[in-house]
Amino acid sequence: RILNKFCNEYVLIGEDRTSLPVQYLRYAKQIKNFEVLNDDIWITSFPKTGTTWAQEMIWMIINNLDFDGGKESLTKRFPFLEISGLFEHKKAFAALKLPIDKYSSVDLAANQNSRPRFIKTHLPFSLLPDQIKNGTKTPKMIYVVRNPKDTCISLCHHGNLLQGWKIDVNNFAKLFMAEKSIYGSFWKHVLGFWKHRDSSNTLFIKYEDMKADLPSIIGKVANFLEIQLTEEQIEILTKHLSFESMKKNNAVNWEDYVGLLRKNNFVYEENGSFIRTGKVKQYKEELSPEIIEQFDAWIKKNIAGTTLEDEYIF
Template identity: 45%
Template sequence: MGTRIEDVSGGTKANDILLRDFTSKFRSGYKRVFPLGDSGKRSGKGYLLPDYFCDYEKQIREMEIRPDDVWVASYPKTGTTWTQEMVWCIGNDLDFEAAKSTILPLRFPFIDFSCLFDFETQPAEALNSSFYDFLKNSVNFTINMKSPRYIKTHLPYELLPEQMKSKNTKIIYVARNPKDTCVSYFHHARLIEGYRGSFEDFIELFLQDSVSYSPFWDHLVSYWEHREEANVLFLKYEEMKRDLPSVIRKVSKFLGKEQLNDKDMKTLCDHLSFDSMKTNSSVNYEFAVDKTQNLGLSQGEQRFMRKGKVNSWKEEISPDVAERFDAWIENNLNGL
């Protein structure tokens, strides 16, 4: 399919906020990436991605896909880490010892990590040589993993490797209420991505499709359109919070694993509880937060795993802004 890539410059309120409050020595600028249809014409509004995506776009697009790959895809801050840990544990027959002894980025790498940041990392700063290899080039690290590979991405469906469309690779997508997503993304951006602006400006960016991986709705719909295909499983964060055992059974069936007995189900649910995840050093990304704080990139004081609640947006979004969100949601869902 290919892409058309355009520079993002100032001149609109959202672009001015973006370039002022997100760009730094770790992130120099942004592009709009337009997937090209079969006719060669660009489609959609264009996905916003940091400049560094251009360095890896071709390598990702031409990546060799293996029949036993499992991908977890999502828009940022929609329950990705939680879903990854659930999928990895089910796929690896509840090997909790291995899960706790190896950090998630090495078991389940974020392939587009290097598309987001540009910072120098010395081997001594990394937890081990494998983690250094991941930080240096997450795409190469993922490509060279032993099978079976478990791979995380925030890329929309159109920007996935071309072979995924023909090889029916298993894809699990997780979606979340956009209001909760926006609030969580704001705190994440301050903590990890060096965002220096206000919450009000971040909301403006979110609603104007001007934070990384946006537009939110184009991203979600790119996977929703494939939800009926046998190799795609579409999950919702709220569903996982409401009835985790039911989701676990659904994922187990999708991965071709035997259904868990009551004891194993309870053990896995306990392992995946928010309190357990928050204190589990293999998944809570404390090492990443410490890194960004030491580099002076972090603008926040909270930790990677913050609340893990449904509708926590009500604690931070005013009624007036909520009405604006509702109008934005209705406008984007109209006709779908």
């Protein structure tokens, strides 16, 4: 079991038995009863699938490419619903010498000043607010999916960089496949949302498609959000969202946060960064042939008989 620096216990929650830090339980009821608005924009994804990339795209599309407004940190512009439940809040803030914030991330997501509200979550469908699950509210939901092998190594680096996991990628891959790392089962997560892919308020996007043809994904997302972008705007946004541009953009690259952790000796990958390699099939450089073989068998087993098999080549 992977533990983070500010948490020494995980629990299995909900019908998918999603593995989350025990702190999550403090916010579980508030999230279940969260008041959803029909004009909310939600981004949902398994961690490390390109969420930040898609968030910046969505925010810019809705805000008419407001690059000035976009200098504000993305974490403030696009709140992360359950982040307060991912670590021992007070302990983490104290260790990082930050004033204790009296608002939880759930409150911050709820109480946004402008409309639409932007909400990021990595929760599986089974742990979303009741109003979304029972269909009484239909916010726009964009789900980002990525090849699990790249997702897995990216998550391993993330944990080593920001959570002090200190684990090598091949050992981490075994935990990932055994559904024992944070957010539990990759497949329950993807398939839980995949079931809703035909709902008019849901859009699936793939990391690999964003890499292959970003302008067309920008167009697809804008269309879904009912925003008309000109060819020129799509071109400008494509440049803004390039790997190089995002890597040096302090509003989205988490460097301030990583810097703070580094200063307090909570960073274990000396040259690590949140926006890391941004490649498709990077796993080939990092996983052993035996683990890749196990991974491929695991993928095959988990998508057999699902329509995911026909529509997504992992």
